[in-house]
Amino acid sequence: MKLLIAIAVLVFGIIMSASLFTVNETETAILFKWGKIQRANYEPGLHFKIPFINNVRKFDKRIQTFDARPEDYLTEEKKILVVDSFIQWRIGDVEEFYTAMRGDMDIAQERIATIVKEGLRNEFGKRNMYEVISGERHVIMDDINKSANKDVKPFGVHIVDVRIKRIEFPPKVSNKIFRRMETERTRIAKELRAQGNESAAKITAEADRQVTILKADAYKEAEKIRGKGDAQASDIYAQAYTKNAEFFSFYRSLNAYQNTFNSASDIMVVEPDSDFFDYFKNNMGKQ
Numbered sequence: 345m346k347l348l349i350a351i352a353v354l355v356f357g358i359i360m361s362a363s364l365f366t367v368n369e370t371e372t373a374i375l376f377k378w379g380k381i382q383r384a385n386y387e388p389g390l391h392f393k394i395p396f397i398n399n400v401r402k403f404d405k406r407i408q409t410f411d412a413r414p415e416d417y418l419t420e421e422k423k424i425l426v427v428d429s430f431i432q433w434r435i436g437d438v439e440e441f442y443t444a445m446r447g448d449m450d451i452a453q454e455r456i457a458t459i460v461k462e463g464l465r466n467e468f469g470k471r472n473m474y475e476v477i478s479g480e481r482h483v484i485m486d487d488i489n490k491s492a493n494k495d496v497k498p499f500g501v502h503i504v505d506v507r508i509k510r511i512e513f514p515p516k517v518s519n520k521i522f523r524r525m526e527t528e529r530t531r532i533a534k535e536l537r538a539q540g541n542e543s544a545a546k547i548t549a550e551a552d553r554q555v556t557i558l559k560a561d562a563y564k565e566a567e568k569i570r571g572k573g574d575a576q577a578s579d580i581y582a583q584a585y586t587k588n589a590e591f592f593s594f595y596r597s598l599n600a601y602q603n604t605f606n607s608a609s610d611i612m613v614v615e616p617d618s619d620f621f622d623y624f625k626n627n628m629g630k631q
Contacts, residue, residue: 365400366390371440372405374447384439401447407434407504410453416469416514417462417512419476426512431460432504433496440500452501459495460506463488477511482507 367373367386375383375391376399393400414428433456445452467484468476476484488506496503540575 354367363392363395364390365393367402370404370406371402372435373400373402374438374442375400381442383438386440397577401442401605402433403438403441403447404439404449405435406431408449408582411458412457414510415464417465419468420470422474424514425473425476426514427464427468427508428509428510429460429464429506431506433506434499435500435503442500444499445531446583452499455499456492456496456501460488461481461504463492463495463506466491476578506597535536580581 365373369388371388373386373391374381375393377394377397382398410433412429412431413501414426416424417427418424429501431453434451441447441452444457464484467487467611471484476552485508486504489503490507492503
């Protein structure tokens with residue numbers, strides 16, 4: 345009896361486990377009956393199915409990011425640009441997605457990429473180089489999102505965003521442009537350097553002129569001051585001489601002795617009876 349109960353419980357557990365399936369928050373699911381779609385777009389949670397009759401297939405409903413290969417596009421003026429872009433999309437209606445794409449994510453990405461590529465080609469062909477590079481890039485993205493979503497709606501998918509990562513010229517054109525820019529920058533650098541040297545020469549010449557003027561003015565002022573000083577000194581000497589000529593002569597002789605004999609190694613050859621030694625002989629000088 346216990347064995348039968350255990351077997352019944354085991355069979356019931358197997359049947360229940362085969363009758364239940366779980367859909368996560370990041371998933372959506374389709375329920376099939378004998379290979380045909382019976383129900384789709386399940387909400388997250390625990391759901392029932394009939395064992396051996398129903399089978400379930402789950403799909404990721406999160407945003408998928410597809411990095412498209414860089415492609416060449418022609419602008420309105422027939423200039424070639426290499427565009428690197430990426431696409432973000434997700435499953436909107438899983439039943440339509442399965443019917444249109446056989447539930448294959450890779451096929452869906454290829455179809456979406458083809459539609460977006462055609463949209464980019466049309467949008468670039470209507471605009472010039474300046475507009476696609478900087479002027480109207482956000483407008484291009486908005487237009488592509490709208491037109492591409494209309495085209496992919498029957499596939500049961502929704503394009504969340506199309507973004508251009510990089511726009512550049514083909515390698516050959518890029519090299520020519522780089523060399524042209526390098527030549528132009530070199531020319532500008534030479535012009536700026538020449539202008540700088542010219543300005544430096546003018547500044548140096550002006551500075552030298554100012555220095556010469558300042559030195560001349562300073563020398564002129566110094567000579568005036570020196571002349572005034574010499575005149576005052578001569579006047580003072582003259583006044584001193586007129587007040588006491590003998591003392592003045594004595595003072596001048598003492599200064600002469602001091603300046604002449606200020607070192608033990610000084611030698612002066614002169615006759616002893618020279619006027620220079622008058623005050624050595626007599627403190628009154630000549631008699």
